Structure formats: C-alpha cells, structure tokens
Amino acid sequence: MRFTTRPAPPLDNLGDLRAEIDRIDAEMHALLIQRGSIIDQLIAVKRTSATGSAFRPGREASMMRRVAERHRGLLPLDTVEGIWRVIIATFTYVQAPFSVHADISGGDAPMRDSARFHFGFTVPYRAHPTCLAVIEAVAASRGDLGIFRLDPDGSGASSDAAPWWEGLVGEGRPKVIARLPFIERPTHPAGTPVFVVSNPLDDPAAAQRDWVLHATRVGAWAPEAARALQDLYGEVVARAPRGPGEGEGQGEGQGKGHCLLLAVPGGVGTRQLHEALTRAGAAPEALDEIGSHAARFRV
Numbered sequence: 001m002r003f004t005t006r007p008a009p010p011l012d013n014l015g016d017l018r019a020e021i022d023r024i025d026a027e028m029h030a031l032l033i034q035r036g037s038i039i040d041q042l043i044a045v046k047r048t049s050a051t052g053s054a055f056r057p058g059r060e061a062s063m064m065r066r067v068a069e070r071h072r073g074l075l076p077l078d079t080v081e082g083i084w085r086v087i088i089a090t091f092t093y094v095q096a097p098f099s100v101h102a103d104i105s106g107g108d109a110p111m112r113d114s115a116r117f118h119f120g121f122t123v124p125y126r127a128h129p130t131c132l133a134v135i136e137a138v139a140a141s142r143g144d145l146g147i148f149r150l151d152p153d154g155s156g157a158s159s160d161a162a163p164w165w166e167g168l169v170g171e172g173r174p175k176v177i178a179r180l181p182f183i184e185r186p187t188h189p190a191g192t193p194v195f196v197v198s199n200p201l202d203d204p205a206a207a208q209r210d211w212v213l214h215a216t217r218v219g220a221w222a223p224e225a226a227r228a229l230q231d232l233y234g235e236v237v238a239r240a241p242r243g244p245g246e247g248e249g250q251g252e253g254q255g256k257g258h259c260l261l262l263a264v265p266g267g268v269g270t271r272q273l274h275e276a277l278t279r280a281g282a283a284p285e286a287l288d289e290i291g292s293h294a295a296r297f298r299v
Helices: 014-046 057-070 077-095 108-119 131-139 164-168 223-231 270-279
Strands: 100-103 125-128 145-149 175-180 194-198 211-218 235-241 258-265 286-293
Touching: 014 077, 057 077, 057 175, 077 108, 100 108, 100 131, 108 125, 108 145, 125 131, 131 145, 131 164, 131 194, 164 211, 164 258, 164 286, 194 286, 211 270, 223 235, 223 270, 270 286
Parallel strands: 100 125, 100 145, 175 286
Antiparallel strands: 145 194, 175 194, 211 258, 211 286, 235 258
16 A cells, blocks of 8 residues: 555535544554564564664664654644654564663653653663663663763763763673754753663664764863864763873873763764874873764754
8 A cells, every 4th residue: 555645635524524534544554554564574584583683773863854854734743753753663672672771860750751752662661870870781681772861071970980981982882873862952842862872783884973972081171172173073072080090190270181972973083083182182092982873953
C-alpha cells in the first residue's frame, strides 16, 4: 500500500467527518503494521539478533530533520516529533532489545522525560546516581544506551573522581553517539540537552560525525587557547579541575590545570587540534576522541 498526503474530500456533516477520521486512523495503523513487516524482513537480512545492534544515530538524526522540515498544519511539532520518536525507538527495540540508563544526579524528572520522549515506554529505563555509573552500566551491557545532561562544570561525578568524559577514553570503551533532542527549540517538552552513549557501534558508518568530541588534559587554559579553538569553529563543552596532586607547579594563576571536553567540526583532525592548542600555549597532555554526534537542528 502506498500512502500519499491528500486533501480531505468536501464534507458537510459531522458523521462524514468522523468517518473520514476513522478511515485515516485505519490507514495509519495499516502502515505501522506494514512497517513492522519490513522490520521483520530487515532482521532476517541483517541477522541482528544481538542486543542493541540496530541503533543508527546518524540515520535517526536525518529522519527527525526531515520530519521537522516537512511538517505543517494544525498538529503541534511536539506531538509529531514524539510520535516519530516512539515509532523509531520501538521498532529499534524490536530489532534488538536494549535499556536506557540515565544519570539522575541532577534530578530524575528531566532525565525520565527525555528518556520517555525520545525512546518511548517500551524501552526499559534504569536510573543511576552518577554519569560514571551510567557509563559502566553501558560498558557491562551487550548494547544498552546511556544518557546524561550536558554540564559545563563536569558534574555527574564526585569531587575526587575523574570527570565523566574520561570514562569514555580508550579502545572498546563506550562512546558518545548522539546529542538530544535531535530537534532543538525553546519550548521543547523534553529539551534538557543530553548526550547518548553506547558501546562502539558494530557499523562505524552508522555514526554521525558532524561534531567530534575530544577529552583532553591541559596544564593551562588561557584566552589564546580559547581563541585557537574558536578559529577551528570548536568549543569547550565542559571543564573540570584536575584531581588532587595532578599538574602541580604550572605557575601562578594556572592552578592544577583542567580536564576539558572539546567539540570540533568533523573535518578537524586530532593532529590539527593538537597543533592549534600547542601553538596557543595549551599543549594537551592527552587528547582522545570519545565520540561524535549530528549537527544541532533548531526550529
């Protein structure tokens, strides 16, 4: 069955209007059933029986962008986006079941709202006290996802622990694969900015690399370093002081240095970033790629 948008026929009584609504509802339901049958075929073709292997953040970001671009009419975009998110997440879960682990150190309500809006109620929701606990839960799973809010001060861990992004450093460790919401707007019903992390995707091409994230440690961070990053169209997403005993003796006003989470466009390589920071007097002691995500789409 092929579905095409068409204007409603001229109807002049309440009974005819309700009958037309019933027809549209039945057609939408039939299309969902048809989508399910295609997903069933997709499972057979891809043999995606392993948990979590069906998540495709780049494709999802593109789908949500198209939804926002083509939407019009009386129905609020909030509702349309929510419907699509439930459809996408639920069919992904059907392909390969997974749970969503959330950091609730800043409160459970906004994280639960984000998880339910973006992944629906079929996908299990697991709450954790810190970002690092979320990362470890994802690392121990076969394919779960983790979400935590973007905190510029690196919170989500105790004061004597490493910032959360350092839990993503290393081969085989979980990585950032998306930033939510896919469609940003001031009145978004689940607008808390969050990162999504997963174990390394089985298909690297499924990742969206509009923005690439790097974890770094520097002994000093001066305005020159910030300008060098801006020249690359990058930004400091979050920063945290280095732990006790680290980076001492860096000079007056420099303290113990910083652990930084940097975001740069996908075309900026690690070497280029390292050289730019070094020239600006903030030579990285470590510079590790810890994930990527799609460009932010605002309406």
